Every structure is written in C-alpha cells, then in structure tokens.
Amino acid sequence: xxxxxxxxxxxxxxxxxxxxxxxxxxxxxxxxxxxxxxxxxxxxxxxxxxxxxxxxxxxxxxxxxxxxxxxxxxxxxxxxxxxxxxxxxxxxxxxxxxxxxxxxxxxxxxxxxxxxxxxxxxxxxxxxxxxxxxxxxxxxxxxxxxxxxxxxxxxxxxxxxxxxxxxxxxxxxxxxxxxxxxxxxxxxxxxxxxxxxxxxxxxxxxxxxxxxxxxxxxxxxxxxxxxxxxxxxxxxxxxxxxxxxxxxxxxxxxxxxxxxxxxxxxxxxxxxxxxxxxxxxxxxxxxxxxxxxxxxxxxxxxxxxxxxxxxxxxxxxxxxxxxxxxxxxxxxxxxxxxxxxxxxxxx
Ligand code: DNO
Numbered sequence: 241x242x243x244x245x246x247x248x249x250x251x252x253x254x255x256x257x258x259x260x261x262x263x264x265x266x267x268x269x270x271x272x273x274x275x276x277x278x279x280x281x282x283x284x285x286x287x288x289x290x291x292x293x294x295x296x297x298x299x300x301x302x303x304x305x306x307x308x309x310x311x312x313x314x315x316x317x318x319x320x321x322x323x324x325x326x327x328x329x330x331x332x333x334x335x336x337x338x339x340x341x342x343x344x345x346x347x348x349x350x351x352x353x354x355x356x357x358x359x360x361x362x363x364x365x366x367x368x369x370x371x372x373x374x375x376x377x378x379x380x381x382x383x384x385x386x387x388x389x390x391x392x393x394x395x396x397x398x399x400x401x402x403x404x405x406x407x408x409x410x411x412x413x414x415x416x417x418x419x420x421x422x423x424x425x426x427x428x429x430x431x432x433x434x435x436x437x438x439x440x441x442x443x444x445x446x447x448x449x450x451x452x453x454x455x456x457x458x459x460x461x462x463x464x465x466x467x468x469x470x471x472x473x474x475x476x477x478x479x480x481x482x483x484x485x486x487x488x489x490x491x492x493x494x495x496x497x498x499x500x501x502x503x504x505x506x507x508x509x510x511x512x513x514x515x516x517x518x519x520x521x522x523x524x525x526x527x528x529x530x531x532x533x534x535x536x537x538x539x540x541x542x543x544x545x546x547x548x549x550x551x552x553x554x555x556x557x558x559x560x561x562x563x564x565x566x567x568x569x570x571x572x573x574x575x576x577x578x579x580x581x582x583x584x585x586x587x
Contacts, residue, residue, distance in 0.1 A: 243264045244269045245262060245269065245572065247269065247270045248270070248560070251273070253560075254564075259296075259298065260297055262572050264576050266299060266545075267299035268299070269303070270304070271304060272285045279325055280325045280332070281329050281333075290336050300337065300338065301337060301339045301545070302503060302545050304343075306326065306329050306333070306343055308344070310347070313345060313416055315408070319416075319420075323423045327424055327427045331431055333433065334428075334430075340434045343437060345413070345453065347450060348401050348405070348447075353367040354370045355370065356562075360517070366517065368516070369482070370512075371514035380399055402449075405449055410452055412450075414461065417452070418466070422466055425471050428468075435471055437472075440454050442516075443480055454483065459473065459491070472500040472501060473500055473502065474502070474503040475492060475495065476549065477508070477528055478550065481509060484511055488533055492533050493536040497540055501542065503544060504547070506549055506571070507521055507548065508520065508521050508525055508530055509526050509528060511527040521548060521571035521574045535582045537582075538582035538586060539586065547572075549568075550568075551563070554567050
C-alpha cells in the first residue's frame, strides 16, 4: 500500500516541506486547479506540479480529481467535446507518470455536509451531516456554500441544472456513465492509468438528484459497465460507511481480490440516525471497522494508493474544512501503524 496525502497545489497553506515529513509518505494527491471543468490541462502546469513534488522527494502518481463536466453526466450532445478533453487529460497525465485518477459521477454536488465545524467532546471540530439540518437546506435559494461545492455556480445556473437533471434517473445516469467509460477506459489502458471512481458522499440521493455509487449492488453494476482492470474504485470508507447496510470489510475484500481497488480513502465516522459525524481516524472514535478494513487489504497484498481522508481541526488549526495538516497526519500515522502491524502478524 502506498501512502499519499492530498495537496491543493501551490496555493495550499500546507507545504510539501511539511507533507514530506509525515512518515512513509510516498506521493501527493493533487490536481491542476485553475482550469475550468471540461478543459484540457496545460502540459506545463502538470509538469510544474510534478517537479515541485519531485524536488521534495515525493511522487505525483495520483490525481484527485479530473472533474467530469455536468454535460457528460446529463448526457447532452455537447458531452462528446468534453469527453475528448478528458481523454487528452488522461494522455497528458499518463505521460507525466500519473497512475491513478480519482473522479466522481455525482450530479451537481460533490460531498455534502450540513455543518463544517461541529465541536466535539475534546474541543476539536469536524464536519457533520445531520438529517434535521439537511431538511432545512435549499441549494436553489443561493445561500449555500460548502467546501465540496463548485462555488462558481450562480443561482440561475443551478436552477437550469436542476431542470436538466429532471429527466435523469438512476438508469439514465448509469447509461451516461457507461458512455463516458467506454470512451475513456481504452485511453487509460493505453497510457497505464487507472480510473478510480469516488463513491457518492453521502451514499443516497440529495436534493432530489440521483446518486448511484452507493452500495455493493450498484458498484457491481458499475464495474461491469466496462469490465477492464483500469475501470476501478476509490474505496472511500467514510462515504460508503455512512450507510449502515454497507458491509465494508466484505466489500473491500471482494473488490481488492478482483484487483479493482486503486485508491483507498480512509477515515472514520460515527453513525447517528440518518447521518454521521466525522471523527478521529482511530477505530474506537467512530463506527467504522478501520482495523478490519486494513487487515483485509494486508491479507490480500494491496499495492494501490491510500490516503488519510478528512481530518478534524485540532490544536487550534484553521483552514480548509477536512483538510488541515495535523489530524490528517495523525490519521496517516495511525493507518501506517495498523498496516505495519497487520503485515507483521501475517508473517
Ligand atoms: C472530499 C473528497 C471528494 C473527492 C471527489 C472526487 O473530501 O473525497 O471531494 O475528491 O469526490 O471526485
């Protein structure tokens, strides 16, 4: 398993100098952030990111994300031009040594939380999803701003998008995903890049928009859309784990045996009725069987990438919600410890 850390590029307040000091750090997970969704990333931007990483002894083998344009998800005729641009991005990234691209197929909204700074018993704060809060949220009234959301949307754009999605149900979304994968996976095969879809977070429909990467049945369906090893998963524990019906240890075991997990996002959440609170990564802080998951990865010789996912804000740190340095570094250290122990016990 290769340990990685998300880095938001040169504008990130967390420097590569800090990231490289986290034990066992292998690669950054980054992206070209200043190009609009659907456009081709300039080769010099990719090369610059890579050389900044290499200077610090870090690789740049994982990209999160190359975002998928909404026209592709909706299935508009204009999707073909965005798919061509996506293919070109895969080629350019593959040539630059990128091995894994994390992306998602969630309509309009990426990860969704109802509060970003819920104070916990120990004075730390973290992201939460409370059902009573989500009921009061209306994305169309223009008042919402959350870190996972594309803030460039104006109220009118959102309204239009919701109208366009009115005819897109789960089956249609699957169909559009298949169309996209059939075009991009051959390029991935040629350039040695793995596509790793990120599950929907949370794994249920929000604001009336469909969500499909939510459970074992749907992931099975997804993997068959294009049955290639390059068509795989980002197995995000906190996303899939928000639905208590998902048996994560069983799912990880199944998909790692199939060679279809390319990237692990590991974090813990505490489940509450209809929602969850993000916690420290450690097993006993939340409801996820973090140890059980890492154990099956070890037993199956997992060689893909892993990153500590969202951290809490601790020690007075402020910054991008979920993406501070300290708690994610503690998360990486915890994951390293469990991973090393699991491997030692196998010998
Ligand atoms: C949240 C992240 C997601 C993820 C995208 C991938 O913290 O895990 O925003 O990057 O869904 O496209």
